[in-house]
Amino acid sequence: MTQPPYPGQPGPDPTGGYQPPAAPGQPAYPQPDSGAGYPPPGQGGYPQPDQGGYPQPDQGGYPPPGQGGYPPPGQPGFPPPGQPGLAPQFGAPAPKKKSSALKIVLISVAAILVLCVGGVVAFGFFAKDKFNEAKEQVDNVVAASKITVVEPQTLAGRDKVTDPSLAGSVDALDSEMSKISGTTSSVxxxxxxxxxxxxxxxxxxxxxxxxxxxxxxxxxKGMSQGGFSVEGLKDTDPGPLGGIAKCGDTSAAGVPTAVCVWSDKGSVGMVAMLFKKSADLEKEFVTMRGQIELKQS
Structure with missing residues (x-):
């Protein structure tokens, strides 16, 4: 005896039990000769392993490598290294281009080297000096023998320039100064x-x-004849080392440059400060010279 359905509840299916969807190619409802109830194996109901349900590895779901989802490098989506959209990958950075400031410095340094130092070497014949007496000449040589010049590790708090672009100019500076007649040391x-x-x-x-x-x-004179004219050379404090010291202003390839020159009984030298005026250089000149020139007591 069956219980009648509650109000609003559908009655039992007169054709039999629940019929799941048939497999592809089969009719949705069993044919009259197939009988009611659950379909035989191979038809509707739970699918066989080669049909729907949980997909095989080569079907839908999580895609195999190279298909949908997160694309491999070079595909649309997340760009490969070096493409727009992601921060640069870790590794060696690309070589930096020379800044415009460094290019200006290179040109200015070359101008000072060729026009100023080159002119001094070409025209500075210090041996032409005439001494009043032989004793004066001897005294001068004795005093000069106690003086030497060195390359300090730092100069008034500044480190040496290590940029390889300027290395050749640094070597050339020392090489040119060593050509001065009677040189015992150069820097x-x-x-x-x-x-x-x-x-x-x-x-x-x-x-x-x-x-x-x-x-x-x-x-x-050698500086001027070389084409490096310093305007307004005026006396400045030579410091405890004594001698003659003068400072002025010039321009090296369009860059304002302050220049101070000194000379004493055993040395001669120049300090050039790019991008500055002589008033700026004079404030540090005595300190700088004291680190370059050494005198034995």
């Missing part, structure tokens, strides 16, 4: 940070030839 170096427009060049030599005044005159 050429650069200090500071070109990117911050803080760059100082030094070029100096100790020599046994020439007098204090004659050496200064020949050095500045």
């Amino acid at each position: 050429g170096a650069m200090y500071g940070d070109p990117a911050k427009q803080d760059l100082v060049m030094i070029a100096a030599a100790s020599t046994l030839q020439g007098s204090e005044q004659g050496r200064f005159d020949e050095f500045t």
Whole structure:
């Protein structure tokens, strides 16, 4: 005896039990000759392993590598390394291009090297000085022998310039100064940070030839004849090392440059400060010279 359905509840299916959807190609409802109830194996109901349900590895669901989902490198979606959209990958950064400031410095340094230092070497014949007496010449040589010039590790708080682009110019500075007649020691170096427009060049030599005044005159004359004209050279404090010291202003390839030159009984040298005025250089000149020139007591 069956219980009648509750109000609103459908009655039993007169054709038999629940019929799940048939397999593809089969009719939705069993044919009259197939009988009611659950279909035989291979037809409707729970699918066989090669049919619907949980997909085989080569069907839908989680895609195999190379298909949908997160694309492999080079496919649309997340770009491969070096493409727009993602931050640069870890590794060696691309070489930096030379900044415009460094290019200007390179041109300016080359101008100072060729026009100023080159002119001094070409025209500075310190041996032409005439001494009034033989004793004066002997005294000058004795005093000169106690003086030498060195390349300090730092210059007034500035580190040496290590940029490889300027290495050749640094070597050339020292090489040119060593050609001065009677040289016993020479130095050429650069200090500071070109990117911050803080760059100082030094070029100096100790020599046994020439007098204090004659050496200064020949050095500045060589600068001028080389094409490196310093305007407004005026006396400045030479510091405890004594001798003659003057500072002025010039321009190196369009860059304002302050220049101070000194000469004493055994040395001659120049300090050039790019991007600055002579008033700025004078504030540090005595300190810088004291780190470059050494004198035995």
